[in-house]
Amino acid sequence: MKFAALVSAFVLLFAQCAQAQIPTSSAEFRINHAADAKVRGAIELDRLVRCAMSRRENLARNILVARPGSTAEERAAYPFRKVIENCMNDLVTAISIGTPDMRGAIAEVFYLRQFPAKPDFAALDHKAMPLPKAWSEGKIGEYEKVRMLGQDLANCVVATAPDDADALLRAGIRSTAERATFRRLVPVLGPCLPKSLKMELDVAWLRAVVAEGLLRSMGEWRSNAGVRN
Secondary structure, eight states: OOSGGGHHHHHHHGGGGGGGTOOOOSSSEEEEOOOHHHHHHHHHHHHHHHHHHHHOHHHHHHHHHSOTTSHHHHHHHHHHHHHHHTTOOTTOSOOOOOHHHHHHHHHHHHHHHHOSSOOOGGGSOOOOOOOOGGGGSSOOOHHHHHHHHHHHHHHHHHHHOHHHHHHHHHSOTTOHHHHHHHHHHHHHHHHHSOTTOOEEEEHHHHHHHHHHHHHHHHHHHHHHTTOOO
């Protein structure tokens, strides 16, 4: 699905889909850094996802295959959440885990495991890749279009600034390094979105979509370059 085709649905549904942390635009940015409670939540989410993946990695892979925002995604997420429950401890009596955040955390773990050191992006044709064809099959709901807009944005960002996209994932969650990298990526987003939109940019959301975009794009870039995984 082409990026431009998703814009109208994105604008229409943003107010209804705030839980997905989809930002509203591109030409102007208001940087929104998380409060302390959200920082602890993000760190705990990373721990829980890593714990669950160590037990049932196949369930995590199923989530990334499913179209974002789809019923299939929620069906794949349900058993993974049950594994996460077994990873919780007395310090976390209750935590709300949104599927987009969980999906991004999963993608980040897979990416950093596959690439423990920064890849040589200069040796790859790091152009923006289309979204998976399977995601365009069948009837697509409005919320799914909104979620895929974020994925399309991520493909543009990682293609334009792969080194900084990679650095974002290697930085500690809500760390000084993450913030510095985040600020370097802010100017990149403007050309990746229609100029008529405005965005409140959230580092947690950007990190989540960049993780999946970079993981997915690296597979394509390496394949196009004849690199065996």
